[in-house]
Structure formats: structure tokens, C-alpha cells
Amino acid sequence: MPKIQTPMAGPGPTIRAVDPWTPSAGRMHHLLTDDERARLAVMASIVRFKKGEVIYREGDPADVVFNIITGVVTAYRKALDGNEHMVAFLLPDDLFGLSGEGRYTNTARAITAVAAYRLPVTALRNRLSKDAELEFHIICKLCQELRQAQRHAFLLSQRSAVTKLAMFLQFIEQLQIAKGEQTADVYLPMDRSDIGEYIGITLAAVSRTFRSLTMRGIIKVRDRRHVRILDRTAFEKIAGDPIEESGVASALPMRR
Amino acid sequence: MPKIQTPMAGPGPTIRAVDPWTPSAGRMHHLLTDDERARLAVMASIVRFKKGEVIYREGDPADVVFNIITGVVTAYRKALDGNEHMVAFLLPDDLFGLSGEGRYTNTARAITAVAAYRLPVTALRNRLSKDAELEFHIICKLCQELRQAQRHAFLLSQRSAVTKLAMFLQFIEQLQIAKGEQTADVYLPMDRSDIGEYIGITLAAVSRTFRSLTMRGIIKVRDRRHVRILDRTAFEKIAGDPIEESGVASALPMRR
DNA sequence: CGGCCGGTTGAGTACAATCAATTCTGGTGG
DNA sequence: CCACCAGAATTGATTGTACTCAACCGGCCG
Numbered sequence: 138m139p140k141i142q143t144p145m146a147g148p149g150p151t152i153r154a155v156d157p158w159t160p161s162a163g164r165m166h167h168l169l170t171d172d173e174r175a176r177l178a179v180m181a182s183i184v185r186f187k188k189g190e191v192i193y194r195e196g197d198p199a200d201v202v203f204n205i206i207t208g209v210v211t212a213y214r215k216a217l218d219g220n221e222h223m224v225a226f227l228l229p230d231d232l233f234g235l236s237g238e239g240r241y242t243n244t245a246r247a248i249t250a251v252a253a254y255r256l257p258v259t260a261l262r263n264r265l266s267k268d269a270e271l272e273f274h275i276i277c278k279l280c281q282e283l284r285q286a287q288r289h290a291f292l293l294s295q296r297s298a299v300t301k302l303a304m305f306l307q308f309i310e311q312l313q314i315a316k317g318e319q320t321a322d323v324y325l326p327m328d329r330s331d332i333g334e335y336i337g338i339t340l341a342a343v344s345r346t347f348r349s350l351t352m353r354g355i356i357k358v359r360d361r362r363h364v365r366i367l368d369r370t371a372f373e374k375i376a377g378d379p380i381e382e383s384g385v386a387s388a389l390p391m392r393r
Numbered sequence: 394m395p396k397i398q399t400p401m402a403g404p405g406p407t408i409r410a411v412d413p414w415t416p417s418a419g420r421m422h423h424l425l426t427d428d429e430r431a432r433l434a435v436m437a438s439i440v441r442f443k444k445g446e447v448i449y450r451e452g453d454p455a456d457v458v459f460n461i462i463t464g465v466v467t468a469y470r471k472a473l474d475g476n477e478h479m480v481a482f483l484l485p486d487d488l489f490g491l492s493g494e495g496r497y498t499n500t501a502r503a504i505t506a507v508a509a510y511r512l513p514v515t516a517l518r519n520r521l522s523k524d525a526e527l528e529f530h531i532i533c534k535l536c537q538e539l540r541q542a543q544r545h546a547f548l549l550s551q552r553s554a555v556t557k558l559a560m561f562l563q564f565i566e567q568l569q570i571a572k573g574e575q576t577a578d579v580y581l582p583m584d585r586s587d588i589g590e591y592i593g594i595t596l597a598a599v600s601r602t603f604r605s606l607t608m609r610g611i612i613k614v615r616d617r618r619h620v621r622i623l624d625r626t627a628f629e630k631i632a633g634d635p636i637e638e639s640g641v642a643s644a645l646p647m648r649r
Numbered sequence: 650c651g652g653c654c655g656g657t658t659g660a661g662t663a664c665a666a667t668c669a670a671t672t673c674t675g676g677t678g679g
Numbered sequence: 680c681c682a683c684c685a686g687a688a689t690t691g692a693t694t695g696t697a698c699t700c701a702a703c704c705g706g707c708c709g
Binding site: 296328329330340341343344345347348361 | 687688689690697698
């Protein structure tokens with residue numbers, strides 16, 4: 138059952154993040170050594186999900202943790218009124234499924250095709266008890282996810298829709314820079330309604346807000362998935378300077 | 394310099410949380426053994442802050458971590474427009490100051506008198522590398538703080554002010570129950586403007602919203618700091634049932 | 650007593666939600 | 680290759696909620 142395959146992703150789970158205590162100039166490292174990855178790989182299997190597929194539901198017994206290889210996953214919570222709200226975008230190298238207390242506290246859904254390592258909690262936990270280094274790396278990753286969640290909360294606290302959207306675009310862009318991808322345009326793997334759920338405005342408002350930024354000459358929407366930032370200074374006046382934000386030049390508070 | 398004092402808090406840092414992988418019926422445990430606490434105490438000193446005092450600022454070098462003994466701390470971020478937004482309430486047994494990347498990513502301020510253990514990062518890190526168990530407990534704590542941050546984001550995504558306030562009161566109440574405190578009334582250690590900053594509405598709106606809930610007979614505001622929930626069913630219809638929320642009866646997603 | 654701080658209340662406004670109609674886009678099959 | 684379809688996205692008109700600004704209250708401390 139454990140298929141220790143090595144697809145394009147390499148020989149086992151990867152957890153990439155920055156060490157929260159070292160001023161690393163924002164570079165992001167693979168936290169795990171090949172050795173650790175191999176040890177994790179032994180207990181892992183690779184699973185694939187189709188676009189739109191639910192990976193687990195709020196309340197399900199939380200007996201596996203996932204580590205994304207490729208694709209994008211979203212974590213949702215259901216509001217009383219039936220509306221869902223997204224609490225996180227999960228991207229390659231992210232760890233998810235561990236925020237429960239015996240149960241998952243949110244629902245995870247693939248919004249693109251996804252490949253991920255699937256790690257049974259019992260095995261992982263066993264391994265952890267013997268491996269201080271691995272644990273430390275997981276601590277680093279969790280610090281990062283925590284920071285990220287706080288950033289998200291900060292975004293949600295903004296009143297203006299333009300600010301929210303600009304901050305969101307900034308997140309995504311930083312993310313892509315960190316990934317080392319070509320970023321003349323910002324690439325948006327999610328659709329408008331996902332964005333709306335993440336930044337806490339309606340689909341209609343997302344659309345209007347894109348238009349507003351376009352009208353003002355700040356961005357240019359190439360197509361649904363590609364946006365270019367034309368007026369950098371105006372853009373950062375709205376979104377807030379990311380460098381100021383995180384306290385260190387080129388710090389990359391976004392996951393991955 | 395390390396004053397290994399044992400005030401009312403006991404013989405060293407405490408990290409209380411629930412193990413995220415064990416369905417523990419919501420009971421919260423001291424995660425650290427006396428032994429561990431003693432080892433941590435060796436590297437810790439106790440610091441005290443007055444109400445209103447800033448503990449550290451966004452951008453400061455992050456060389457110490459804190460573990461609250463008594464009191465309430467808030468973590469802020471500054472918005473572009475000068476407004477601040479609160480990203481977390483930190484309470485006894487909570488760990489804070491570790492979300493940086495060489496630097497603190499937010500500003501911490503005591504909103505009551507605070508006593509805390511002060512742990513130098515270098516020493517802590519050193520210790521961690523040798524102590525798998527301690528690391529595991531920190532992982533548990535981080536999972537909890539992450540869950541909490543996601544809950545906060547969820548709260549902020551709500552559109553109606555009443556819902557936000559009700560959810561907030563629910564948080565605080567659960568917190569007090571977890572602490573084992575007497576809770577005929579909900580006790581609010583923070584003032585109205587802090588609440589507003591946390592739930593993302595203005596001071597004026599907080600006031601109106603309290604009134605609205607009072608008018609409807611759902612709560613009764615004894616004084617600035619004490620609120621009683623009169624109509625439980627109506628209250629939970631607005632806030633969302635906390636049991637549903639976390640998937641397990643009496644799960645306590647709030648810190649403490 | 651006076652000033653200050655935290656909180657409450659009021660009037661008017663702005664921004665995003667809502668509901669609903671319409672257009673655009675990408676994919677499928679003839 | 681085109682026609683068609685379904686889902687995604689845009690746009691419009693209206694409404695409501697919370698913001699803004701400002702006045703006011705009440706306790707506390709000097």
C-alpha cells in the first residue's frame with residue numbers, strides 16, 4: 138500500500154519554509170534532509186485528487202496528514218447560514234490535516250488536480266517521538282502557517298474591498314516569486330468565487346473590484362487567470378508595502 | 394539574571410493545550426512534565442509588564458519567546474492607514490513571540506498587568522534539539538494557536554456585527570469554562586475598543602451591537618466587564634453552535 | 650471642580666450585499 | 680469547424696448595515 142513512488146516531486150515529503158528564528162533574507166529552504174524525507178516516505182503513500190474533490194470533511198476522524206506535492210487545496214468552514222468561508226489556501230510543500238483534535242476542524246477540497254503524500258498520524262507520531270530534528274522542522278512550518286493565518290485575519294479586517302483584493306494579489310505574487318516562477322503576470326489558480334470566499338466579499342464584489350483597479354490603471358486583467366500589476370507604487374499604497382509588513386526585506390510570509 | 398522564581402504559577406513555564414490527535418473530550422492538560430518545566434525554568438527569567446506596556450514591536454529582532462503566567466496580551470499589526478488590527482489575544486499558558494523570521498511580525502502589548510516567562514530563543518532552540526518530547530508539546534500548542542487563528546479569520550469573515558460579537562463572547566466564555574472559572578457571567582478583561590479591533594468593527598459599532606443584543610433580551614450587560622447570556626438558544630443561533638463548530642462535544646478551540 | 654478617558658448615542662453617508670439579468674468562455678459533440 | 684451548452688464572470692438597480700463625525704455622558708483622579 139505505501140507506494141514509495143518518486144514522481145517529479147522527489148524522494149519523499151517536502152516541507153519547505155523559513156526557519157522562524159534565523160534572518161534568512163527570505164530564502165526558503167527545504168527543511169528536510171534527504172534522509173528524513175526517505176524515512177517519511179516509508180510511511181507515506183501518494184494520493185491524487187481531481188479538481189473539485191473533497192479530501193476530508195469537518196468532523197471526520199483526523200487520522201491522516203497530507204503534504205502537497207502539486208496542486209492547490211482549500212480549507213473551508215461552514216457558517217451557520219450555510220455559507221462557507223475559506224480559511225486557507227494550501228499549496229505545494231504545505232502540510233495540512235493536522236489542525237484537529239481527533240477530528241478535522243475544517244473541510245479540505247482540491248481546486249485543481251492534486252497529488253499529495255498521505256501520512257498516517259499514528260506512524261508520524263511514532264516517528265516524531267524519536268526524531269527531534271524532524272519535529273523542529275515541523276515547528277518551523279507551523280510557525281509559518283500561523284503567521285500566514287494571522288496575515289489572513291489582517292486582510293479580512295480591512296474594510297475596503299480594493300485593499301483586500303490588492304493584499305490578496307500581493308500574497309499570491311510573493312508566493313510565486315518565492316517559488317521562483319516567472320512573474321510578469323500574477324497567475325491565479327483559483328476562480329473568482331474562491332477569491333471572494335478567501336477575502337470575505339461576494340463574487341460580484343470581486344468582479345467590480347477588479348474592474349475598479351483596472352479603471353484606475355493599477356492592474357491589467359489579461360484573462361481570468363492572469364493579472365499584471367501596472368502601477369506598482371499605487372498598488373502598494375493600497376495593499377501596504379510587503380517589506381514594511383514583515384519587517385525584513387524580501388521576507389516571504391506566504392506559504393511554500 | 395535568570396530568576397528561577399516560583400510565583401503562584403508553579404515551578405516553571407507551562408504550556409497547556411490539547412493534543413491535536415487524541416480525542417480528549419476537550420479537557421486541557423498541562424503538556425509539560427515537572428521535569429520539563431524545571432529544565433525550561435533554568436533558562437527562563439520572569440518579567441512583568443504594566444497594563445498598556447508594549448512588550449515588543451513589529452520588526453524588532455526576535456530573540457526571546459514569552460510564556461504567559463498571568464494577564465492578557467494582545468498582538469497587533471499596523472494597517473497602512475495607521476489603524477491597528479489585533480491578530481490575537483494571548484492568555485495564561487500561551488506562547489508568543491515565535492512567529493517571526495528573525496524579527497517579530499507583530500506588536501505585543503499588555504492590556505492588563507502581565508507576568509511571563511521570558512525564554513531566550515538560542516537557549517530554547519538548543520534545548521529543543523535534544524528534547525523530542527518538549528518539541529512535540531510545542532507542536533501541539535502551535536496546532537492549537539493555528540486553529541485559533543483560523544477561527545478568528547472565520548469570525549472576521551462574518552458580515553453581521555451581531556454574529557461577530559456573539560462569536561466573540563462565545564470564545565471568551567469557552568475560555569473561561571476551560572480555565573475552570575465560575576461563569577455565570579462572561580468576564581471581559583479587555584475594553585470595548587480592543588473588542589472592536591479584534592472582531593473588526595468600530596468602537597461605536599461594538600456599543601450598538603451590545604445594545605442590540607440587550608434589547609432583544611439575549612444578553613444582559615451587568616457592567617463594562619461582565620455580560621450574562623440570558624437566552625442561550627437565541628444566542629447560539631446567532632453565534633453558531635460551538636459543539637458543531639469543532640466537531641467534538643466540549644472541544645475547546647480557545648487558547649488557555 | 651475640571652479634565653480626561655472610556656463608552657454611548659445620534660444623523661447622514663458610503664460601500665458592499667442582494668437579486669437578477671446578461672455576457673463571456675471553454676469544452677463537447679455534431 | 681461550428682453550434683451549442685453550462686458554468687463562470689460581469690454588470691445593473693436597489694437596499695441595508697456599519698462607518699464617519701460629532702455630541703454627549705459618567706466615572707475617576709488629580
